Amino acid sequence: MKKIVVLVVFVVVQFTSLSAQNTFVANGVVIPRTLEFKGKVMDLSGFGVRSKLWVDVYVQALYQSFYSDKPFEVMQSNTEMAIRIQITSAMVSSGKLTRNFNSGFERSAGANLESLRTRIEKFKSYLSDEIVQNDVFNLIYNPLDSSVYVFKNNELKGTVPGIDFKIALFGIWLSNNPVDEQLKKDLLGIK
DSSP states (O other): OHHHHHHHHHHHHHHHHHHHHTEEEETTEEEESEEEETTEEEEEEEEEEEEETTEEEEEEEEEESSOOOOHHHHHHOOSOEEEEEEEOOTTOOHHHHHHHHHHHHHHHHGGGHHHHHHHHHHHHHTTOSOOOTTOEEEEEEETTTTEEEEEETTEEEEEEEOHHHHHHHHHHHHSSSOSOHHHHHHHTTOO
């Protein structure tokens, strides 16, 4: 009987250890090591916390089907990749989030902003539902149709076409003028 108990404890400890290796935790948010989309597995590159005025507003993760810690290379890559955002503050609303995306696109798109304007508005319309703490957004780029798929809590809200849109979107966090320099390093796994 003693051997069976030891064996059961060993198996439980091993399973728990294996499960822990498949996720990370940041600010109370469980971050999966991989993200799958249309049969393609993307690996976690890095993750970090976005704070505004001393309030942590979301935990963000970057997933790539290849790995690069070079921001320009990641932004320009025509391969599967995703941004995962989990809201951690009840102070985040749809209006605040879309205003922040406006500011992020202005910083990221530069001279291309006007040519992207219609698609940016379409993207923001997918964020117009009420947002509550723990909502999860997955922004997934699919190179097969050169579109960004916008999911909220695993429900597809819509798609936005164009690798130029994808470059501007990912550039919000990875460009030379990101919304948060430390978050950029965290997403790329740079310490």
